[in-house]
Amino acid sequence: MPAHGTQTITTGRQWVLLILGGIVTVVVVLAAVWVIFTPRPANTPEENAGGRPAPAAAPSPVPVTAPTAVVAPGTPKPASCNEIYSPDMVAAFGDLVLNPAWTTEPGADVRVGADDPELRAIINASEHLSCRWVSPAGASGSGVSTSVVWVTAEQTAAVEARLRALGMECYEELGGLRCITETSAGADSIGQSHFLRGGIWLATQYVNAGPDGYTHDMVNSIWAGA
CATH class of the missing domain: 1.20.5 (Single alpha-helices involved in coiled-coils or other helix-helix interfaces)
Structure with a gap:
C-alpha cells in the first residue's frame, strides 16, 4: 500500500x-x-514578396485589319508615274521634271490634283499615285500636278456629283467622263482637268503649264490596247 x-x-x-x-x-x-x-477563393489576389497584390495580366493586343484594296480585277494599275506618260509627253515638258526630290520633303508646297476639300479628302483616303511636273529647283509659278486615284463605284459617283456641283463642264470622252474648269488670275492661267473611267480617277491641277493633249496622253498610256 x-x-x-x-x-x-x-x-x-x-x-x-x-x-x-x-x-x-x-x-x-x-x-x-x-x-x-x-x-484559395477565385477572387483572392496572389501576393508578391512585398505583400501587395500582383498586377493583372495585360490584355491581348487587338489585331489591326489592313484596308481592303478597291482595285477591281482588270483595272489598270501602273506602278509608277513613269508608266503613265509617252516619251513625246515627257519631252514636251521641257525644263519641268517629274517628281523632283523637293516635292517629297516635309512641308513642301505641292498640289494633289484638286483644290476642293471634299475631293482632296477622297484622294488622300484612297490608293493613289502623285505625279508632279515642276521646277527641279523648288516651288515656282508653273507646274502640273496629277493624282492617279483608284476609286470604288460609290466614290466615282461622289466625285462626279461634286465636280458637277462645283460648276465644272463635264462631257463623255475616251470611254469615260471628263470635267474641266479654267480661270485666269492676272497673267496666270489656272485650271483643273478630271477624268473618270473604270475605277480610275485622273485628278489634275495646272498653273501656267500643261502641254496640249496631256490628259489624252495619260488615258492612252494607262489603257493602252484597251
Missing part, C-alpha cells in the same frame, strides 16, 4: 489518457492538412 500523498494512475486511466491524446493528435494533423490543401 503506497504512502500517503503519492498519486497512483490506474491502468484504466492510462488508457483513457492515451486515447484522448491520440484523438487530439489526429485532429491537429487533419487541421494542418485542410489549411495546406484547401484551394
Whole structure:
C-alpha cells in the first residue's frame, strides 16, 4: 500500500489518457492538412514578396485589319508615274521634271490634283499615285500636278456629283467622263482637268503649264490596247 500523498494512475486511466491524446493528435494533423490543401477563393489576389497584390495580366493586343484594296480585277494599275506618260509627253515638258526630290520633303508646297476639300479628302483616303511636273529647283509659278486615284463605284459617283456641283463642264470622252474648269488670275492661267473611267480617277491641277493633249496622253498610256 503506497504512502500517503503519492498519486497512483490506474491502468484504466492510462488508457483513457492515451486515447484522448491520440484523438487530439489526429485532429491537429487533419487541421494542418485542410489549411495546406484547401484551394484559395477565385477572387483572392496572389501576393508578391512585398505583400501587395500582383498586377493583372495585360490584355491581348487587338489585331489591326489592313484596308481592303478597291482595285477591281482588270483595272489598270501602273506602278509608277513613269508608266503613265509617252516619251513625246515627257519631252514636251521641257525644263519641268517629274517628281523632283523637293516635292517629297516635309512641308513642301505641292498640289494633289484638286483644290476642293471634299475631293482632296477622297484622294488622300484612297490608293493613289502623285505625279508632279515642276521646277527641279523648288516651288515656282508653273507646274502640273496629277493624282492617279483608284476609286470604288460609290466614290466615282461622289466625285462626279461634286465636280458637277462645283460648276465644272463635264462631257463623255475616251470611254469615260471628263470635267474641266479654267480661270485666269492676272497673267496666270489656272485650271483643273478630271477624268473618270473604270475605277480610275485622273485628278489634275495646272498653273501656267500643261502641254496640249496631256490628259489624252495619260488615258492612252494607262489603257493602252484597251
